[in-house]
Amino acid sequence: xxxxxxxxxxxSSPASEQIAEIIDTFELLGDxxxxxxxxxxxxxxxxxxxxxxxxxxxxxxxxxxxxxxxxKADAAGNGQLQYQGDCDTSIIKGVVxxxxxxxxGKTPTEIEALDVDALFExxxxxxxxxPSRHVGVYAIVNKMKGQALAFS
Numbered sequence: 001x002x003x004x005x006x007x008x009x010x011x012s013s014p015a016s017e018q019i020a021e022i023i024d025t026f027e028l029l030g031d032x033x034x035x036x037x038x039x040x041x042x043x044x045x046x047x048x049x050x051x052x053x054x055x056x057x058x059x060x061x062x063x064x065x066x067x068x069x070x071x072k073a074d075a076a077g078n079g080q081l082q083y084q085g086d087c088d089t090s091i092i093k094g095v096v097x098x099x100x101x102x103x104x105g106k107t108p109t110e111i112e113a114l115d116v117d118a119l120f121e122x123x124x125x126x127x128x129x130x131p132s133r134h135v136g137v138y139a140i141v142n143k144m145k146g147q148a149l150a151f152s
């Protein structure tokens with residue numbers, strides 16, 4: 001006999017719990033004007049990126065906006081990565097901030113396993129971003145996952 005759905009969900013990973021928390025926060029905000037404002041605010045709080053890291057190698061070229069992301073090994077030597085990012089548009093900078101927060105503090109294996117589709121579906125980003133921005137957001141994810149893969 002299989003276990004009930006509630007038992008299965010209680011065994012969720014810390015990463016899936018983190019994604020659920022992000023989605024819950026967005027649901028509390030109500031309408032999309034408030035959600036956009038929240039994205040702008042978290043983008044404004046994003047730690048400045050080292051100018052040297054704003055290189056061609058770290059640029060997400062598929063984005064219409066100018067986006068850079070970089071992964072670095074955690075100084076503690078624990079196998080985890082820390083990300084930095086930046087963008088020249090406020091909404092996408094907020095998305096970068098969300099992704100930097102989600103990806104940082106995880107190992108390359110954990111990053112590869114992240115269900116970013118669940119995050120974007122839960123936030124209903126596809127409904128509220130233009131198709132070209134939607135493609136760009138996935139390009140940011142692919143760049144970050146590729147950088148993590150380089151560390152594994």
